[in-house]
Every structure is written in structure tokens, then in C-alpha cells.
Amino acid sequence: MTVYLPGDVINEPSSSDSSIIGYGISVRGQTRIATQPGAFHNDDGKVWLNVHSKRYIPQEGDRVIAIVTSKTGDFFRLDIGTAEYAMINFTNFEGATKRNRPNLKTGDIIYATVFDTTPRTEAELTCVDDEKRARGMGQLNGGFMFKVSLNHCRRLINPSCKILQTVGKFFKFEITVGMNGRIWISASTSDDIIKIHDIINKSEFITDEDELITLVQNNYTRSVSD
């Protein structure tokens, strides 16, 4: 694994025929220069840098966890961890019409998709897909929400990641991972929620599978009140 700093020229031989330039890399003529510090990745004609960050920049198609901050006419203003608040129209919920409005209050948590990220304007979210179906998006009730780095969120929902699979064998729980560094978990008891929260936080710097299993087992058997 190669790590690049901003300003470095990327001279990977396998990346000469890549056609998709990803995050953290900019093109100057025939030269590719890193603009963010990160580890180099390439896969199937794509090159990008895996950047460790805690501040989210909205991208079209990302699924994020948002907090309702206020209501302005037909729009709800949402905090998704960006410089500007995002917006969502009340008609972008499943089954919402002018007569049937979603019942959202300040402080509610919703899981939504970014569908418009024009520069210099607020990002716009939606809770329905092209067929006007929610497909799991909408309000998240109960549970516990916390923040981790964006890098760790991407790792958790990577298809080859084993963290959640291992935790799922020990606990019964539901988890929602947002691309903006927020994770929402819900379990039957508060003790389980605390244990799962600790496991997810500590697993950020664990790369060995045996070490991960040990961490999960220790948290499973431990007593929270101690």
C-alpha cells in the first residue's frame, strides 16, 4: 500500500490505463497529482485515495443520517455535518402529499439520500427512490446515534468487511451507517447498545480478524456496570 501526500505525483504503473479518477486525485494534463493525504487504491479501472477524515462533503447518491433542525415552509432543514444545512421537501417522503404531511419535529433523526449537490448551494436530500418507495429510508425511532470517522463508516459497509458480521453473531441489533460519519444502533437493552457502541469505536484501529473476535467476545461477556 502506497501513501501519497498532497502535491505528490502518482506514478503507479497499473494506473496508467485507468479511466475513472476518484477522490483525492486531480489531473493536470497527463499528470495525476494527489490533493489529499491518503492510501492509494485501484480497482477495475478506478483509482482513488482512501482519505481519513471527519468532515463530510456531500456527494450525489450518498446515504446519510440527518438531524432535523427546523422547518421552513415546505422544507425541513437538516444537519448532515456539512458547512451548510441540507434541505428536504416534505413531498420527498413515502406517501406524503399536501394533505398527508410527515410528522417530523426538531431533533428527529432520518436516513436519507443526497440527490442534488450543486456547488455553492445547499445539498438537497430525499427519502424515496425513483419509484417513490422508501426502501428503508425515513425516520429512525429510538436507538442511539454517535459519530466516527468517515473512513471507518466506509469500512463498515464495505462488502468485504467482517466487523459487523462478527458482531451480528453475538448480538441481536439493528444498525444504520451513514456516509457522513454517523452511526445509529438499536438493540433490546441499553447494555447491548453500550457494548456494541464500544466495539464499533475500538474496531477502527483493528485489522486482524482474531483480534476482532477477541474484542467482541470480551465485550459480550463483560458487565457494563463495572
Next chain:
Amino acid sequence: MTASERVVVKELSSSLLDMKFMLKKKKQIETKAAKKKEAKLDQLITEKEAEATCSTEILKSSEPKLEICYDYAKLENLKFGRLSFGGFNKEVELLMEYYEKLQNGMLSDSDDDGMDVDDEEMAKSLGGQKLAALDKKSQSKRERRQQNERNEETTGGRRFNIKDIRKRFAADDVADAPERKFMKPAEDC
């Protein structure tokens, strides 16, 4: 005579089709018309294509363009963010299966054809039927009460009419024979 009197309606009127309950029929008619138009256009295009010639050299000579994509979800093929383990939330587990099919390209159109009506519409219609049934029950009770009230009113009306008749007779007697006043109390006793 009977054959000539029959009227065959080939097309429904536009005002009827504009009504809400005819939306599906209207869409069907429009799609059929659109398909016919497309077929005609395809025939025209095929006729013209036989004559036309294409030049593909320019396209081949162009260099492959670089595409910029800052979306990690597309770069790393990330999966759906909502997950459930151990049967904690059944709906989310169904969603996990759906998104897995969607990502693998195994999602077929027939899966979604099962639900022609949204859940809310179905719930409303079922609830509406139940409410209608309840209304019928309540109406029947009210009807019974109303019938009883009507019976009472009719009896009251009859009594009232009888009284009126008696009063009228009394009035007539007074007008006709004033000398017979002394005879009435004896009859009443």
C-alpha cells in the same frame, strides 16, 4: 329494427376518461397509441437507414476520456447502510436481501409487480369497508328507532284528528240549534 337501433361506441369520450377512476384505462389507451406511433416511426427509420451511410472513423480516433468521480460509494461498491442481525428487525432484513439483489443485478421486474396498490391505499380501503359495515349496523339501529318514533307520531296524529273531529261536531251543534242547549248536559251524563 332491433339491429339498426343498436349503437356501438368505438371510443370513450374524453370527459369520461378525464375522471379519476378512469386513470388506468386512459393510460392503457395512451400507451397503445404511443406504441403505434413508435412502430410507424421505426418503419420510416428502417427505410431511411438502408440509404444512409455512417462514418465511424471519427469516433474511433478519439481518445478515451477521463472521468472524475468523487463518490466513495461508487468507487468502493459500498452496500446499503441499514443492517439488522439476529432477526431484530424483520423489515430491515428484507431490505438487506433486496439491496443485495439490486447490487448483483439479479433484481427482476416481476418482484415488484406483486404490489399494484400501496400499503396505505390497501389499509384505507379495508378500513373503509369496515367503517361502512359499522355505519350500516348503526344505521339499522337508527332506522328501528325512527320506525318506532314514526309509529308514535302516527298514533298521536290519529288521536289529534279524533279530537279535532269531536270539536268540529260540537261547534256545528252550537251553530245550528241554540234552543237545544238545555238538552246537551243530559246526553253527556
